[in-house]
Amino acid sequence: MKRGTMAVVSIGPGDAGNLTPRAREALEAAEVIAGYGAYLQQIDALLGGKLIIESGMHGELERCRKALEQYRGGRRTCLVSGGDAGVYGLAGLVLELMSPEEQAALRVLPGVTSATACAALLGAPLTHDFAVISLSDLLTSEHLIEKRLKMAAEGDFVTVLYNPQSIKRRRLFSRAAEIFLAHRSPSTPVGLVREAYRDGQRVMLGTLEELASQNWVDMKTTVLIGNSETFSSGGRMITPRGYGG
Amino acid sequence: MKRGTMAVVSIGPGDAGNLTPRAREALEAAEVIAGYGAYLQQIDALLGGKLIIESGMHGELERCRKALEQYRGGRRTCLVSGGDAGVYGLAGLVLELMSPEEQAALRVLPGVTSATACAALLGAPLTHDFAVISLSDLLTSEHLIEKRLKMAAEGDFVTVLYNPQSIKRRRLFSRAAEIFLAHRSPSTPVGLVREAYRDGQRVMLGTLEELASQNWVDMKTTVLIGNSETFSSGGRMITPRGYGG
Numbered sequence: 491m492k493r494g495t496m497a498v499v500s501i502g503p504g505d506a507g508n509l510t511p512r513a514r515e516a517l518e519a520a521e522v523i524a525g526y527g528a529y530l531q532q533i534d535a536l537l538g539g540k541l542i543i544e545s546g547m548h549g550e551l552e553r554c555r556k557a558l559e560q561y562r563g564g565r566r567t568c569l570v571s572g573g574d575a576g577v578y579g580l581a582g583l584v585l586e587l588m589s590p591e592e593q594a595a596l597r598v599l600p601g602v603t604s605a606t607a608c609a610a611l612l613g614a615p616l617t618h619d620f621a622v623i624s625l626s627d628l629l630t631s632e633h634l635i636e637k638r639l640k641m642a643a644e645g646d647f648v649t650v651l652y653n654p655q656s657i658k659r660r661r662l663f664s665r666a667a668e669i670f671l672a673h674r675s676p677s678t679p680v681g682l683v684r685e686a687y688r689d690g691q692r693v694m695l696g697t698l699e700e701l702a703s704q705n706w707v708d709m710k711t712t713v714l715i716g717n718s719e720t721f722s723s724g725g726r727m728i729t730p731r732g733y734g735g
Numbered sequence: 736m737k738r739g740t741m742a743v744v745s746i747g748p749g750d751a752g753n754l755t756p757r758a759r760e761a762l763e764a765a766e767v768i769a770g771y772g773a774y775l776q777q778i779d780a781l782l783g784g785k786l787i788i789e790s791g792m793h794g795e796l797e798r799c800r801k802a803l804e805q806y807r808g809g810r811r812t813c814l815v816s817g818g819d820a821g822v823y824g825l826a827g828l829v830l831e832l833m834s835p836e837e838q839a840a841l842r843v844l845p846g847v848t849s850a851t852a853c854a855a856l857l858g859a860p861l862t863h864d865f866a867v868i869s870l871s872d873l874l875t876s877e878h879l880i881e882k883r884l885k886m887a888a889e890g891d892f893v894t895v896l897y898n899p900q901s902i903k904r905r906r907l908f909s910r911a912a913e914i915f916l917a918h919r920s921p922s923t924p925v926g927l928v929r930e931a932y933r934d935g936q937r938v939m940l941g942t943l944e945e946l947a948s949q950n951w952v953d954m955k956t957t958v959l960i961g962n963s964e965t966f967s968s969g970g971r972m973i974t975p976r977g978y979g980g
Contacts, residue, residue: 500855502755510847512752574851574861578976581859585973593858593969600855602755602845606819610745610845613838614826616819618875619883621866621892629977630863634891638864641890645883647866724838728830731823732874 496561498584499568500575500601501533504687508602516568516599524557525570554584574603578624605650608683608712611693613726615714619647625662626653639666643673648729651713667702670715679722681714695727741806743829744813745820745846746778749932753847761813761844769802770815799829819848823869850895853928853957856938858971860926860959864892870907871898884911888918893974896958912947915960924967926959940972
Protein backbone atom coordinates (compact mmCIF):
# COMPACT_ATOMS: atom_id res chain seq x y z
CA MET A 491 0.00 0.00 0.00
CA LYS A 492 1.22 3.49 -0.83
CA ARG A 493 2.25 5.30 2.30
CA GLY A 494 1.23 8.94 2.76
CA THR A 495 3.17 11.66 4.51
CA MET A 496 1.94 13.90 7.29
CA ALA A 497 3.31 17.30 8.26
CA VAL A 498 2.09 19.89 10.74
CA VAL A 499 3.01 23.17 9.13
CA SER A 500 3.41 26.54 10.88
CA ILE A 501 2.42 29.42 8.61
CA GLY A 502 3.41 32.29 10.94
CA PRO A 503 1.20 35.21 11.94
CA GLY A 504 -0.51 37.47 9.42
CA ASP A 505 0.67 37.57 5.85
CA ALA A 506 2.91 35.44 3.65
CA GLY A 507 5.93 37.54 4.68
CA ASN A 508 6.26 35.28 7.72
CA LEU A 509 5.93 31.93 5.90
CA THR A 510 9.27 30.09 5.92
CA PRO A 511 10.61 28.46 2.72
CA ARG A 512 10.50 25.06 4.46
CA ALA A 513 6.79 25.47 5.23
CA ARG A 514 6.05 26.76 1.73
CA GLU A 515 7.78 23.77 0.14
CA ALA A 516 5.76 21.32 2.20
CA LEU A 517 2.51 23.08 1.27
CA GLU A 518 3.43 23.14 -2.42
CA ALA A 519 4.15 19.41 -2.37
CA ALA A 520 0.94 18.52 -0.51
CA GLU A 521 -2.10 16.77 -2.01
CA VAL A 522 -4.30 17.59 0.98
CA ILE A 523 -4.25 20.69 3.19
CA ALA A 524 -6.37 20.87 6.33
CA GLY A 525 -6.89 23.93 8.50
CA TYR A 526 -9.09 26.49 10.17
CA GLY A 527 -10.71 28.82 7.61
CA ALA A 528 -8.81 31.99 8.50
CA TYR A 529 -5.46 30.19 8.26
CA LEU A 530 -6.36 28.71 4.87
CA GLN A 531 -7.19 32.20 3.61
CA GLN A 532 -3.74 33.31 4.65
CA ILE A 533 -2.15 30.75 2.28
CA ASP A 534 -4.83 31.04 -0.41
CA ALA A 535 -2.27 31.27 -3.21
CA LEU A 536 -1.00 27.76 -2.38
CA LEU A 537 -4.32 25.92 -2.25
CA GLY A 538 -5.02 25.45 -5.99
CA GLY A 539 -5.48 21.84 -7.16
CA LYS A 540 -5.44 20.37 -3.68
CA LEU A 541 -8.07 18.72 -1.56
CA ILE A 542 -8.92 21.24 1.16
CA ILE A 543 -10.30 20.23 4.54
CA GLU A 544 -11.67 23.28 6.26
CA SER A 545 -13.28 23.46 9.64
CA GLY A 546 -14.45 26.18 11.97
CA MET A 547 -13.17 27.27 15.35
CA HIS A 548 -13.33 24.51 17.98
CA GLY A 549 -13.29 21.96 15.15
CA GLU A 550 -9.75 20.94 16.07
CA LEU A 551 -10.37 17.28 16.82
CA GLU A 552 -12.47 16.74 13.69
CA ARG A 553 -9.90 18.50 11.52
CA CYS A 554 -7.04 16.40 12.86
CA ARG A 555 -9.00 13.17 12.43
CA LYS A 556 -9.90 13.98 8.83
CA ALA A 557 -6.31 14.91 8.03
CA LEU A 558 -5.11 11.63 9.55
CA GLU A 559 -7.61 9.68 7.42
CA GLN A 560 -6.12 11.26 4.30
CA TYR A 561 -2.59 10.47 5.43
CA ARG A 562 -3.56 6.90 6.23
CA GLY A 563 -5.17 6.69 2.78
CA GLY A 564 -1.75 7.32 1.27
CA ARG A 565 -1.80 11.05 0.54
CA ARG A 566 0.73 13.79 1.20
CA THR A 567 -1.11 15.68 3.90
CA CYS A 568 -0.41 19.01 5.63
CA LEU A 569 -2.25 20.34 8.63
CA VAL A 570 -1.67 24.08 8.97
CA SER A 571 -1.60 26.25 12.07
CA GLY A 572 -1.29 30.03 12.38
CA GLY A 573 1.83 31.31 14.13
CA ASP A 574 3.88 28.33 15.30
CA ALA A 575 1.98 25.03 15.23
CA GLY A 576 3.70 23.90 18.40
CA VAL A 577 2.64 26.86 20.56
CA TYR A 578 -0.96 26.16 21.64
CA GLY A 579 -1.28 24.64 18.16
CA LEU A 580 -2.29 21.27 16.79
CA ALA A 581 1.06 19.47 16.72
CA GLY A 582 0.35 17.90 20.11
CA LEU A 583 -3.19 16.77 19.32
CA VAL A 584 -2.11 15.12 16.05
CA LEU A 585 0.64 13.24 17.88
CA GLU A 586 -1.85 12.12 20.53
CA LEU A 587 -4.05 10.63 17.82
CA MET A 588 -1.23 8.73 16.10
CA SER A 589 0.29 5.29 16.59
CA PRO A 590 3.97 5.22 17.67
CA GLU A 591 5.07 4.43 14.09
CA GLU A 592 3.06 7.36 12.79
CA GLN A 593 4.40 9.65 15.52
CA ALA A 594 7.96 8.81 14.54
CA ALA A 595 7.18 9.71 10.91
CA LEU A 596 5.40 13.02 11.59
CA ARG A 597 7.19 16.18 10.47
CA VAL A 598 6.55 19.35 12.42
CA LEU A 599 7.70 22.51 10.63
CA PRO A 600 8.34 25.47 12.92
CA GLY A 601 7.30 29.04 12.26
CA VAL A 602 7.26 32.55 13.65
CA THR A 603 5.12 32.55 16.79
CA SER A 604 2.97 35.45 17.95
CA ALA A 605 5.19 36.22 20.93
CA THR A 606 8.24 37.08 18.85
CA ALA A 607 6.25 38.58 15.96
CA CYS A 608 4.43 40.98 18.28
CA ALA A 609 7.64 41.68 20.18
CA ALA A 610 9.27 42.78 16.91
CA LEU A 611 6.41 45.20 16.22
CA LEU A 612 6.83 46.67 19.70
CA GLY A 613 10.62 46.96 19.61
CA ALA A 614 12.63 44.58 21.79
CA PRO A 615 10.63 43.54 24.86
CA LEU A 616 11.71 39.86 24.85
CA THR A 617 15.47 40.18 25.06
CA HIS A 618 15.50 38.61 28.49
CA ASP A 619 13.93 35.53 30.10
CA PHE A 620 10.21 35.30 29.40
CA ALA A 621 7.09 33.28 30.08
CA VAL A 622 4.20 32.57 27.74
CA ILE A 623 0.77 31.97 29.28
CA SER A 624 -2.62 31.46 27.63
CA LEU A 625 -5.54 32.95 29.57
CA SER A 626 -8.04 30.64 27.86
CA ASP A 627 -9.66 28.47 30.52
CA LEU A 628 -11.36 26.15 28.02
CA LEU A 629 -8.68 23.50 28.46
CA THR A 630 -6.81 24.69 31.58
CA SER A 631 -8.14 25.35 35.06
CA GLU A 632 -8.34 28.96 36.25
CA HIS A 633 -6.45 27.88 39.32
CA LEU A 634 -3.42 26.73 37.32
CA ILE A 635 -3.49 29.84 35.13
CA GLU A 636 -3.48 32.09 38.20
CA LYS A 637 -0.66 30.12 39.74
CA ARG A 638 1.44 30.52 36.60
CA LEU A 639 0.69 34.25 36.43
CA LYS A 640 1.95 34.57 40.01
CA MET A 641 5.13 32.63 39.32
CA ALA A 642 5.85 34.67 36.17
CA ALA A 643 5.24 37.92 38.05
CA GLU A 644 7.34 36.90 41.04
CA GLY A 645 10.18 35.61 38.83
CA ASP A 646 10.33 38.96 37.02
CA PHE A 647 9.79 37.28 33.67
CA VAL A 648 8.76 39.38 30.71
CA THR A 649 5.35 37.79 30.20
CA VAL A 650 3.39 37.18 27.04
CA LEU A 651 -0.34 36.56 27.33
CA TYR A 652 -2.03 34.64 24.51
CA ASN A 653 -5.85 34.55 24.21
CA PRO A 654 -6.13 37.29 26.84
CA GLN A 655 -9.85 37.97 26.77
CA SER A 656 -13.07 36.96 25.00
CA ILE A 657 -16.58 38.38 25.15
CA LYS A 658 -17.59 35.67 27.59
CA ARG A 659 -14.37 35.53 29.52
CA ARG A 660 -12.98 38.72 31.08
CA ARG A 661 -12.15 37.82 34.66
CA LEU A 662 -8.70 36.31 34.15
CA PHE A 663 -7.51 39.33 32.19
CA SER A 664 -8.22 41.78 34.98
CA ARG A 665 -6.90 39.21 37.46
CA ALA A 666 -3.64 39.08 35.48
CA ALA A 667 -3.31 42.86 35.74
CA GLU A 668 -3.89 42.65 39.52
CA ILE A 669 -1.32 39.91 39.98
CA PHE A 670 1.37 41.79 38.08
CA LEU A 671 0.55 45.05 39.86
CA ALA A 672 1.26 43.27 43.14
CA HIS A 673 4.82 42.54 41.94
CA ARG A 674 5.75 45.38 39.55
CA SER A 675 5.53 49.11 39.29
CA PRO A 676 2.30 50.53 37.79
CA SER A 677 4.49 52.27 35.22
CA THR A 678 5.87 48.96 33.86
CA PRO A 679 5.55 49.10 30.06
CA VAL A 680 2.92 46.86 28.51
CA GLY A 681 2.61 46.27 24.77
CA LEU A 682 -0.57 45.22 23.02
CA VAL A 683 -0.70 43.97 19.44
CA ARG A 684 -3.91 43.06 17.64
CA GLU A 685 -4.07 41.37 14.23
CA ALA A 686 -0.29 41.31 13.82
CA TYR A 687 0.83 41.56 10.19
CA ARG A 688 -2.78 41.74 8.95
CA ASP A 689 -4.95 44.56 7.67
CA GLY A 690 -6.19 46.38 10.72
CA GLN A 691 -3.03 45.75 12.71
CA ARG A 692 -2.98 47.77 15.93
CA VAL A 693 0.11 48.26 18.10
CA MET A 694 -0.18 50.04 21.43
CA LEU A 695 2.34 50.77 24.12
CA GLY A 696 0.99 51.60 27.57
CA THR A 697 1.59 50.81 31.22
CA LEU A 698 0.61 48.05 33.58
CA GLU A 699 -1.68 50.47 35.38
CA GLU A 700 -3.67 51.03 32.18
CA LEU A 701 -3.79 47.38 31.15
CA ALA A 702 -7.10 46.19 32.59
CA SER A 703 -9.03 49.13 31.10
CA GLN A 704 -8.11 48.26 27.49
CA ASN A 705 -11.50 46.98 26.42
CA TRP A 706 -10.49 46.28 22.83
CA VAL A 707 -8.21 43.45 23.96
CA ASP A 708 -9.63 40.24 22.52
CA MET A 709 -8.60 36.77 21.36
CA LYS A 710 -6.72 38.28 18.41
CA THR A 711 -4.59 40.42 20.73
CA THR A 712 -1.26 39.45 22.25
CA VAL A 713 -0.19 41.19 25.46
CA LEU A 714 3.45 41.68 26.50
CA ILE A 715 4.18 42.77 30.06
CA GLY A 716 7.71 44.07 30.67
CA ASN A 717 10.02 42.96 33.46
CA SER A 718 11.27 45.36 36.17
CA GLU A 719 13.94 46.78 33.82
CA THR A 720 11.82 47.22 30.69
CA PHE A 721 11.44 50.84 29.60
CA SER A 722 9.89 52.72 26.72
CA SER A 723 11.57 55.27 24.48
CA GLY A 724 10.79 56.56 21.01
CA GLY A 725 7.50 54.69 21.17
CA ARG A 726 9.28 51.36 21.52
CA MET A 727 9.26 48.81 24.34
CA ILE A 728 12.81 47.85 25.32
CA THR A 729 14.10 45.26 27.77
CA PRO A 730 17.84 45.77 28.29
CA ARG A 731 19.98 42.67 28.12
CA GLY A 732 22.80 44.26 30.04
CA TYR A 733 25.42 44.75 27.30
CA GLY A 734 25.47 48.45 28.00
CA GLY A 735 26.18 48.15 31.72
CA MET B 736 21.25 64.63 3.81
CA LYS B 737 20.20 61.22 2.57
CA ARG B 738 18.62 59.26 5.37
CA GLY B 739 19.54 55.59 5.78
CA THR B 740 17.35 52.77 7.02
CA MET B 741 18.09 50.37 9.82
CA ALA B 742 16.60 46.92 10.34
CA VAL B 743 17.38 44.20 12.82
CA VAL B 744 16.76 41.01 10.89
CA SER B 745 16.09 37.56 12.33
CA ILE B 746 17.47 34.81 10.12
CA GLY B 747 16.10 31.82 12.03
CA PRO B 748 18.12 28.83 13.25
CA GLY B 749 20.26 26.70 10.94
CA ASP B 750 19.73 26.80 7.21
CA ALA B 751 17.89 29.09 4.79
CA GLY B 752 14.73 26.95 5.14
CA ASN B 753 13.88 29.03 8.20
CA LEU B 754 14.51 32.48 6.68
CA THR B 755 11.21 34.32 6.22
CA PRO B 756 10.45 36.16 2.94
CA ARG B 757 10.23 39.45 4.87
CA ALA B 758 13.74 38.97 6.25
CA ARG B 759 15.11 37.87 2.87
CA GLU B 760 13.67 40.97 1.18
CA ALA B 761 15.27 43.28 3.71
CA LEU B 762 18.64 41.56 3.26
CA GLU B 763 18.40 41.72 -0.53
CA ALA B 764 17.65 45.45 -0.39
CA ALA B 765 20.48 46.22 2.06
CA GLU B 766 23.71 48.04 1.22
CA VAL B 767 25.37 47.03 4.50
CA ILE B 768 24.95 43.80 6.48
CA ALA B 769 26.48 43.41 9.93
CA GLY B 770 26.62 40.24 11.98
CA TYR B 771 28.49 37.57 13.84
CA GLY B 772 30.57 35.39 11.48
CA ALA B 773 28.56 32.17 11.83
CA TYR B 774 25.28 34.01 11.11
CA LEU B 775 26.76 35.69 8.04
CA GLN B 776 27.84 32.27 6.73
CA GLN B 777 24.25 31.12 7.07
CA ILE B 778 23.10 33.82 4.61
CA ASP B 779 26.22 33.68 2.44
CA ALA B 780 24.19 33.64 -0.78
CA LEU B 781 22.77 37.09 0.01
CA LEU B 782 26.01 38.91 0.83
CA GLY B 783 27.35 39.59 -2.68
CA GLY B 784 28.01 43.25 -3.55
CA LYS B 785 27.32 44.52 -0.04
CA LEU B 786 29.54 46.04 2.61
CA ILE B 787 29.90 43.35 5.27
CA ILE B 788 30.66 44.16 8.90
CA GLU B 789 31.73 41.00 10.64
CA SER B 790 32.71 40.60 14.23
CA GLY B 791 33.43 37.73 16.55
CA MET B 792 31.62 36.46 19.60
CA HIS B 793 31.30 39.06 22.37
CA GLY B 794 31.74 41.78 19.74
CA GLU B 795 28.07 42.77 20.07
CA LEU B 796 28.55 46.36 21.14
CA GLU B 797 31.17 47.07 18.47
CA ARG B 798 29.02 45.45 15.78
CA CYS B 799 25.96 47.50 16.71
CA ARG B 800 27.96 50.74 16.82
CA LYS B 801 29.49 50.13 13.41
CA ALA B 802 26.10 49.27 11.93
CA LEU B 803 24.63 52.46 13.41
CA GLU B 804 27.45 54.51 11.86
CA GLN B 805 26.54 53.13 8.45
CA TYR B 806 22.86 53.89 8.98
CA ARG B 807 23.67 57.41 10.14
CA GLY B 808 25.85 57.79 7.07
CA GLY B 809 22.75 57.28 4.94
CA ARG B 810 22.95 53.60 4.02
CA ARG B 811 20.35 50.83 4.04
CA THR B 812 21.71 48.77 6.91
CA CYS B 813 20.72 45.36 8.30
CA LEU B 814 22.02 43.86 11.49
CA VAL B 815 21.40 40.10 11.51
CA SER B 816 20.81 37.74 14.41
CA GLY B 817 20.44 33.95 14.43
CA GLY B 818 17.08 32.59 15.52
CA ASP B 819 14.84 35.51 16.49
CA ALA B 820 16.73 38.79 16.95
CA GLY B 821 14.45 39.74 19.83
CA VAL B 822 15.14 36.66 21.97
CA TYR B 823 18.48 37.28 23.68
CA GLY B 824 19.41 39.00 20.41
CA LEU B 825 20.64 42.43 19.45
CA ALA B 826 17.33 44.26 18.89
CA GLY B 827 17.43 45.61 22.44
CA LEU B 828 21.04 46.76 22.36
CA VAL B 829 20.55 48.60 19.05
CA LEU B 830 17.52 50.40 20.48
CA GLU B 831 19.49 51.34 23.59
CA LEU B 832 22.13 52.98 21.41
CA MET B 833 19.65 55.00 19.33
CA SER B 834 18.04 58.42 19.75
CA PRO B 835 14.23 58.44 20.18
CA GLU B 836 13.77 59.43 16.51
CA GLU B 837 16.00 56.58 15.40
CA GLN B 838 14.22 54.15 17.73
CA ALA B 839 10.88 55.04 16.19
CA ALA B 840 12.27 54.37 12.69
CA LEU B 841 13.94 51.02 13.48
CA ARG B 842 12.39 47.95 11.88
CA VAL B 843 12.69 44.66 13.72
CA LEU B 844 11.88 41.60 11.56
CA PRO B 845 10.87 38.53 13.54
CA GLY B 846 12.01 34.99 12.86
CA VAL B 847 11.85 31.42 14.02
CA THR B 848 13.39 31.21 17.48
CA SER B 849 15.33 28.24 18.84
CA ALA B 850 12.62 27.32 21.32
CA THR B 851 9.98 26.57 18.69
CA ALA B 852 12.46 25.25 16.12
CA CYS B 853 13.86 22.72 18.57
CA ALA B 854 10.37 21.91 19.83
CA ALA B 855 9.35 21.01 16.27
CA LEU B 856 12.30 18.62 15.95
CA LEU B 857 11.29 16.95 19.21
CA GLY B 858 7.56 16.68 18.45
CA ALA B 859 5.20 18.94 20.37
CA PRO B 860 6.62 19.79 23.80
CA LEU B 861 5.53 23.47 23.82
CA THR B 862 1.78 23.17 23.34
CA HIS B 863 1.16 24.55 26.80
CA ASP B 864 2.41 27.52 28.85
CA PHE B 865 6.19 27.75 28.81
CA ALA B 866 9.14 29.72 30.16
CA VAL B 867 12.40 30.54 28.40
CA ILE B 868 15.49 31.04 30.55
CA SER B 869 19.11 31.63 29.56
CA LEU B 870 21.66 30.02 31.88
CA SER B 871 24.40 32.40 30.79
CA ASP B 872 25.52 34.42 33.80
CA LEU B 873 27.62 36.86 31.78
CA LEU B 874 24.89 39.49 31.91
CA THR B 875 22.52 38.15 34.58
CA SER B 876 23.23 37.26 38.19
CA GLU B 877 23.23 33.60 39.19
CA HIS B 878 20.82 34.49 41.94
CA LEU B 879 18.19 35.78 39.51
CA ILE B 880 18.66 32.81 37.17
CA GLU B 881 18.12 30.38 40.06
CA LYS B 882 15.05 32.27 41.19
CA ARG B 883 13.54 32.06 37.71
CA LEU B 884 14.33 28.35 37.47
CA LYS B 885 12.47 27.81 40.74
CA MET B 886 9.44 29.82 39.61
CA ALA B 887 9.30 27.97 36.29
CA ALA B 888 9.57 24.61 38.05
CA GLU B 889 6.98 25.46 40.68
CA GLY B 890 4.55 26.89 38.08
CA ASP B 891 4.76 23.65 36.08
CA PHE B 892 5.88 25.53 32.97
CA VAL B 893 7.42 23.60 30.11
CA THR B 894 10.86 25.19 30.33
CA VAL B 895 13.34 25.98 27.59
CA LEU B 896 16.96 26.56 28.57
CA TYR B 897 19.11 28.64 26.20
CA ASN B 898 22.91 28.73 26.58
CA PRO B 899 22.75 25.84 29.05
CA GLN B 900 26.43 25.15 29.60
CA SER B 901 29.88 26.22 28.48
CA ILE B 902 33.31 24.79 29.15
CA LYS B 903 33.88 27.32 31.91
CA ARG B 904 30.36 27.38 33.26
CA ARG B 905 28.76 24.11 34.35
CA ARG B 906 27.29 24.82 37.79
CA LEU B 907 23.99 26.38 36.75
CA PHE B 908 23.17 23.50 34.44
CA SER B 909 23.40 20.86 37.16
CA ARG B 910 21.65 23.28 39.52
CA ALA B 911 18.78 23.55 37.01
CA ALA B 912 18.43 19.77 36.98
CA GLU B 913 18.34 19.75 40.82
CA ILE B 914 15.71 22.48 40.98
CA PHE B 915 13.41 20.73 38.53
CA LEU B 916 13.90 17.36 40.23
CA ALA B 917 12.62 18.95 43.43
CA HIS B 918 9.32 19.77 41.69
CA ARG B 919 8.86 17.09 38.99
CA SER B 920 9.13 13.36 38.54
CA PRO B 921 12.59 12.02 37.57
CA SER B 922 10.89 10.44 34.53
CA THR B 923 9.75 13.84 33.15
CA PRO B 924 10.75 13.92 29.47
CA VAL B 925 13.59 16.23 28.55
CA GLY B 926 14.55 17.03 24.97
CA LEU B 927 17.97 18.18 23.86
CA VAL B 928 18.71 19.62 20.45
CA ARG B 929 22.20 20.62 19.31
CA GLU B 930 22.94 22.50 16.07
CA ALA B 931 19.28 22.62 15.01
CA TYR B 932 18.83 22.60 11.22
CA ARG B 933 22.59 22.47 10.63
CA ASP B 934 24.97 19.71 9.58
CA GLY B 935 25.68 17.70 12.69
CA GLN B 936 22.21 18.26 14.13
CA ARG B 937 21.61 16.04 17.17
CA VAL B 938 18.19 15.44 18.74
CA MET B 939 17.89 13.45 21.95
CA LEU B 940 14.94 12.59 24.12
CA GLY B 941 15.67 11.54 27.68
CA THR B 942 14.45 12.12 31.20
CA LEU B 943 14.98 14.74 33.87
CA GLU B 944 16.93 12.19 35.88
CA GLU B 945 19.44 11.82 33.05
CA LEU B 946 19.74 15.54 32.29
CA ALA B 947 22.74 16.60 34.36
CA SER B 948 24.90 13.74 33.06
CA GLN B 949 24.63 14.82 29.39
CA ASN B 950 28.13 16.15 29.02
CA TRP B 951 27.78 17.07 25.35
CA VAL B 952 25.32 19.84 26.24
CA ASP B 953 26.97 23.13 25.26
CA MET B 954 26.13 26.67 24.13
CA LYS B 955 24.80 25.33 20.82
CA THR B 956 22.32 23.07 22.60
CA THR B 957 18.77 23.97 23.56
CA VAL B 958 17.16 22.06 26.42
CA LEU B 959 13.39 21.53 26.78
CA ILE B 960 12.05 20.22 30.10
CA GLY B 961 8.48 18.91 30.00
CA ASN B 962 5.69 19.86 32.40
CA SER B 963 4.00 17.32 34.69
CA GLU B 964 1.81 16.05 31.82
CA THR B 965 4.45 15.79 29.11
CA PHE B 966 5.03 12.24 27.87
CA SER B 967 7.08 10.50 25.22
CA SER B 968 5.83 8.11 22.56
CA GLY B 969 7.22 7.01 19.20
CA GLY B 970 10.42 8.86 20.07
CA ARG B 971 8.58 12.18 20.29
CA MET B 972 8.09 14.56 23.22
CA ILE B 973 4.42 15.47 23.61
CA THR B 974 2.70 17.93 25.95
CA PRO B 975 -1.07 17.39 25.76
CA ARG B 976 -3.18 20.52 25.43
CA GLY B 977 -6.30 18.83 26.72
CA TYR B 978 -8.39 18.51 23.55
CA GLY B 979 -8.52 14.76 24.02
CA GLY B 980 -9.90 14.84 27.57
